[in-house]
Amino acid sequence: MKVKGEGSARKRAKSAPVAAATVQPAIVLVRPQLGENIGFAARAMANFGLTDLRLVAPRDGWPNDKAHAAAAGAAFLIDQAKIYTSIEDAVGDLNFVLAATARPREMVKTVLAPESAARELRRRGRAAERSGILFGPERSGLDNDDIALADAILTAPVNPEFASLSLPQAVLLFGYEWLKAEQAPSLGRVTTFDGPAKEGIAFPDTRAATRAELFALFEHLEAELDRSGFLRPPEKRPSMTRNIRNMFHRMGATDQDVRTWRGIVAALVRIRKKARR
Known part of the structure; x- marks a missing residue:
């Protein structure tokens, strides 16, 4: 029996526009200690549709049978x-990149709650940017040098008297917010030339810089600052380089910005070499 209006409903369904896929954030577990916690974190990721699991120097080596067993139905994330x-x-x-930490740090960085972080990463994902979240080892969390590699801090509203979250809890908390985050509506008038307007910085004919591009810039800049004697005394060098890197992270550099800064450094080096002749 054909239901009245069924045909037109099918036509509308077929002609409905398909939303562009959002690039998911990577979940990066830094020096995780227990295989069970890696497995439980993978399970939390699967609960909320996250599939990019990255492990940095797991303490007990890899592969890990305990991680595989703890993941249960999410063992495919352990395998990949x-x-x-x-x-x-x-x-x-x-x-x-976000760094998850519960402790205040002496760094000038944007701090995001899980809900705000999920919205921000979805916005970037819809723009085809790749993002990730660093989660530290169970005993101590991320250290200052780890956090200096990130653009902003992710922290949760918790009881200040007991703010410590387990590794799987922290992953689950973000995953929940990621899944329930709604897409932001487009702004302004849509045209065939430039599409809908979006909140945030526009990147015409360019893109956000990758970490690898920024790390290469840092190596280039810091090497020349060492040669010029800027990064002195030696005991202050670590904090000075962290502050310099954080300035670049805050600016949201594009790939063109990185090329420009490397060109600036190279030009200043050439001037210095000519002056010595």
Whole structure:
């Protein structure tokens, strides 16, 4: 029996526009200690549709039978997890990175709650940017040098008297907010030339810089600052380089910005070499 209006409903369904896929954030577990916690974190990811699991120097090596067993139905995430020896390698292809921490740090960085972070990463994902979140080891969490590699901090509203979350809890908390985050509506008039307007910085004819591009800039800049004597005294060098890197993270650099800054550094080096002749 044909229901009245069924045919027209099918036509509308077929002609309905399909939303562009949102690029998911990577979940990066930094020096995780227990295989069980890796498995439980993978399970939390699967609960909320996250599939990009990256592990940096897991303490007990890899593969890990305990991680596989704890993941249960999410064991496929354990099987396809990517393993890295350093954070820099793990986030090299990403454009934007958050560091999850419960403790205040002496760094000038944007701080986002899980809900705000989920909205921000969805916005970036719809723009085809790749993002990720660093979660630290169970005992101590991320250290200052780990956090200095990120653009912003992710922290949750918790009881200040007991703010410590387990690794799987932290992953689950973000995953929940990620899944329930709604897409932001387009702004302004849509045209055939430039499409709908979006909140945030526009990147015409360019894109957000990857971590690898920024790390290469940092190496280039810091090497020349060492040669010029800027990064002195030696005991202050670590904090000075972290502050310099954080300035670049806050600016939301594009790939063109990175090329421009590397050109500036190279030009200043040429001037210095000519002056010595």
